[in-house]
Amino acid sequence: MTTIKRRTFLSGGAALGAGLMAGLPLHAARAQAREITVTAFGGVWEEAVRTCFVAPFEARTGAKASVSLGGPPQWLAQVEAAPDNPPVDVLIMTPDLALTAAKAGLVDDFTVDKLPNLAKIPQELTDSVLAKGTLFDYGVGGISFNKDRVKNPPKSFAEFVDRVADGEFIASVPSISYAVTPIMLIWAMAQALGGSVNDVDPFFKAMDRMKDNLVFWSSPNDFFNHLSSGEAELGIYFDGRTWNHYDSGATWIDFLNPQEGGALNGVAVQKPKNANPLAWDYINEVLDADNQTRFAEIMNYGVTNTDVVYSERLKPRITPWQETRFPPYEEIAAVRNEWVDRWNREIGR
Amino acid sequence: MSVFSRDWINTALAAFVVLFFVFMLAPILVVIVVSFTSAGYVAFPIPGWSLKWFANIFAYRPFIDAMIVSIEVAVGATVLSCLVGVPACLYLARSRAAWANTVMTFLLSPLSMPMIVIGFASLFFLSRIGIGISFTALIVTHMVVCLPYVIRTVAGVYAGLPTSYEESAAILGANPARVFWHVTLPLIRPGIIAGSLFSFLTSFDNLPISYFFASASTNTLPVVMLSYLEHQFDPTIAALSTLQLLMAIIALLVVDRIYGIDKMTVAG
Numbered sequence: 231m232t233t234i235k236r237r238t239f240l241s242g243g244a245a246l247g248a249g250l251m252a253g254l255p256l257h258a259a260r261a262q263a264r265e266i267t268v269t270a271f272g273g274v275w276e277e278a279v280r281t282c283f284v285a286p287f288e289a290r291t292g293a294k295a296s297v298s299l300g301g302p303p304q305w306l307a308q309v310e311a312a313p314d315n316p317p318v319d320v321l322i323m324t325p326d327l328a329l330t331a332a333k334a335g336l337v338d339d340f341t342v343d344k345l346p347n348l349a350k351i352p353q354e355l356t357d358s359v360l361a362k363g364t365l366f367d368y369g370v371g372g373i374s375f376n377k378d379r380v381k382n383p384p385k386s387f388a389e390f391v392d393r394v395a396d397g398e399f400i401a402s403v404p405s406i407s408y409a410v411t412p413i414m415l416i417w418a419m420a421q422a423l424g425g426s427v428n429d430v431d432p433f434f435k436a437m438d439r440m441k442d443n444l445v446f447w448s449s450p451n452d453f454f455n456h457l458s459s460g461e462a463e464l465g466i467y468f469d470g471r472t473w474n475h476y477d478s479g480a481t482w483i484d485f486l487n488p489q490e491g492g493a494l495n496g497v498a499v500q501k502p503k504n505a506n507p508l509a510w511d512y513i514n515e516v517l518d519a520d521n522q523t524r525f526a527e528i529m530n531y532g533v534t535n536t537d538v539v540y541s542e543r544l545k546p547r548i549t550p551w552q553e554t555r556f557p558p559y560e561e562i563a564a565v566r567n568e569w570v571d572r573w574n575r576e577i578g579r
Numbered sequence: 580m581s582v583f584s585r586d587w588i589n590t591a592l593a594a595f596v597v598l599f600f601v602f603m604l605a606p607i608l609v610v611i612v613v614s615f616t617s618a619g620y621v622a623f624p625i626p627g628w629s630l631k632w633f634a635n636i637f638a639y640r641p642f643i644d645a646m647i648v649s650i651e652v653a654v655g656a657t658v659l660s661c662l663v664g665v666p667a668c669l670y671l672a673r674s675r676a677a678w679a680n681t682v683m684t685f686l687l688s689p690l691s692m693p694m695i696v697i698g699f700a701s702l703f704f705l706s707r708i709g710i711g712i713s714f715t716a717l718i719v720t721h722m723v724v725c726l727p728y729v730i731r732t733v734a735g736v737y738a739g740l741p742t743s744y745e746e747s748a749a750i751l752g753a754n755p756a757r758v759f760w761h762v763t764l765p766l767i768r769p770g771i772i773a774g775s776l777f778s779f780l781t782s783f784d785n786l787p788i789s790y791f792f793a794s795a796s797t798n799t800l801p802v803v804m805l806s807y808l809e810h811q812f813d814p815t816i817a818a819l820s821t822l823q824l825l826m827a828i829i830a831l832l833v834v835d836r837i838y839g840i841d842k843m844t845v846a847g
Contacts, residue, residue, distance in 0.1 A: 267794065267795055271806055271809050271810045272641065272803055272804075272805075272806030272807035272808075272809065272810065272811065273639075273806070273807040273809075273810050273811030274810060274811055275810045275811075276641065276806075296795035296796070297795055298793065298794050298795045298798070299641060299793070299798055299802065299803055299806045300790070300793045300798070300802060300806055301805070301806060301809065304790050304791060304793060307699065307702060307791055308702065308706075308712055308791065310703075311702045311703045311706035311707075311711075312706040312711055312712075315711070317711060317712040317794055318794075449808070449809075450809075450812075451621065451808065451812060454620065454621070454812060455621065455622075458620065458621075458622045459622070459623075471812075474812060475620060475812060478618075478619035478620045478812060478813060479618055479619040479620060480619075480620050
C-alpha cells in the first residue's frame with residue numbers, strides 16, 4: 231500500500247498531479263497497530279480529552295492516540311464511507327446519531343469483559359444506545375437566566391410558559407435548526423405540560439401562547455448574545471454551558487433545573503467495527519472514575535461513572551442524571567421529522 | 580420641475596451606496612472590535628481593550644497546524660487547477676466542435692452544485708477507490724471546486740484574444756512551445772492570476788468539503804474554527820477572523836504592488 235503525506239504531496243508538485251490523472255493508487259495512511267485515532271470537539275473539550283483520557287491511555291498502554299477534531303455527523307459519515315477500514319477508532323456521538331450508528335451495524339457491542347469500567351456506568355445509560363456504546367458525559371436543558379434582571383426566575387416549565395406568555399420576560403429558545411431542539415425543547419416541554427412523545431400538542435399550544443415574547447437561538451453563542459445584549463432575560467439552555475459562561479466572567483448568568491426535570495442530553499462513546507482493538511483500552515479510560523472526575527472539573531458537565539465524587543465547587547452545579555428527564559431517544563428519532571414539519575408550519579422560525 | 584431631478588437622484592444613489600457599505604462593513608467592524616475585548620466572552624460594546632485573544636490563537640496549537648494545512652491545500656489545489664484548467668481552456672475556448680461547449684459546461688458544473696453534496700459524495704467515492712481520508716483526497720476535492728474559477732477567467736481572457744498574435748509568431752518561425760511561452764502565456768496571465776486568487780480564497784475558506792475529509796493530520800482552519808465555536812465562547816475566533824482579514828488585505832496589497840489589481844480586473 232502506498233502511503234502519502236501532505237509534504238510529500240507538495241514536494242511532488244506537478245509530477246504527482248500527472249500521477250493522479252493517471253490513476254496512481256494513493257491511499258490514506260492507516261493507523262499503525264500501536265496508534266489509534268480518537269475524536270473530540272474543539273477548544274476546551276479537546277484539551278480536556280487530551281489531559282483526562284489520552285494521557286492516561288498513552289501512559290498505560292505505551293500506544294499513541296491522535297485526536298481528530300470535528301463533529302459527530304462528520305465522523306459518522308467517515309465511518310459509513312469506509313466501514314471495513316474506519317478512519318477513526320473511537321466515536322464521540324450525540325445519542326440520536328449513536329442510535330443511527332448502532333442500527334446501521336457500524337459499531338461494536340459494549341460488554342464488561344471488554345470494558346471493565348462499564349460495570350460502573352448505570353445500565354440505563356448504556357441501554358439508551360442499544361448497548362452499542364454508552365453515555366459518559368451529559369448536560370441538562372433547563373432555564374438559564376440573567377440574575378441581574380430576573381430576581382425571581384420561573385421554577386418550572388409550566389411557570390416559564392405562563393410568565394413568558396404574560397409578557398413578563400422575553401425568552402430565548404432554541405430554533406429548529408439546532409440539532410437538539412426536538413429533545414431539549416419540544417419533548418421536554420411537551421412532557422412537562424402533560425404530553426408525551428405521541429402527543430406534543432401541549433408544546434405547540436404553549437409556543438403559540440408565548441409567540442410574541444420569544445426570540446430564537448440557532449447556536450449556543452446566540453443564546454449568550456441574547457442574554458448579554460438584553461434582547462432576552464432568560465431561556466432554555468444547558469447547565470454546563472451556563473457555568474462555562476459564568477467562569478469566563480459573565481457572573482450575572484445562572485441556571486436552574488425545572489421542577490419537572492430538564493431533558494438529559496448525553497454524549498455517547500462508541501467503537502466502530504473493524505477499528506483498532508486498542509480503542510477498547512482508550513474507552514475504558516474514558517469510563518474511568520478518576521479520569522471522569524477530572525473531565526467534569528474542566529467541562530462543568532456531569533459524568534456517568536457512579537464512583538465519581540464531584541468537588542465542592544462542582545457539586546452544586548451538577549444535576550444528578552436521576553433528577554433529569556431521560557429522553558426516549560429511539561422513539562423521538564421515529565417522530566422527529568414529523569415534529570420538524572409541524573414546527574415549520576406552525577412556528578416557522 | 581420634476582421631483583425626480585438629476586441632483587435628487589444622485590443624492591439618493593450616493594446615500595444608498597453609503598448605507599450599503601455600512602450594511603456590509605458594520606458586522607465586520609463589530610468582529611474586529613470584539614477581537615480586542617478584555618472580556619472573556621463575546622459582547623458588544625466591549626468593557627476594555629486587550630490583545631490576549633490574539634495571543635490565544637498561537638497558544639492553541641490546532642489553529643496553527645490547521646492554518647498550515649489550509650495554506651498547503653489552497654496552494655496545491657490552485658496549482659493543480661492551473662495545470663489542468665489552462666490547457667483545457669486553450670483547447671476549448673476556441674474550439675468550434677459541438678462537444679466543446681458540453682465539456683466546458685461540465686468543467687464549470689461544480690459551481691452550480693451545493694458544496695456539501697460534492698463533499699459527501701466525494702467522501703464515499705474516494706473511500707471506495709482507496710484514497711479515503713487523506714491529504715490527497717483533500718487536494719483532489721478542493722481542486723474540483725477551484726477548477727471552475729481558473730477555467731472561467733482564463734477562458735474569458737483567451738476567447739477575447741485575436742488569433743492573429745499567435746499566427747504571426749508561428750509565421751515568423753516560432754514552434755508551438757515558443758508561441759505558448761512568449762505570446763499566449765503573457766496574454767492570458769491576468770486570467771491565470773485572477774483565477775488563482777479566486778481559487779486560493781475558495782479553497783482556504785472552504786468548510787463543506789473539508790469537513791468530510793478532516794482527520795488528525797488533515798484538519799483545515801475552518802473545520803477547527805467550527806469545532807472550537809461549538810464548545811468555546813471566548814473571542815478567540817473573532818481575533819482569528821481579524822487576523823485572516825489582515826492577511827487577505829496584505830495579500831491584496833502585495834499582489835497590487837507586484838502585479839496590479841487593475842490588470843486582473845480585465846480577466847473574465
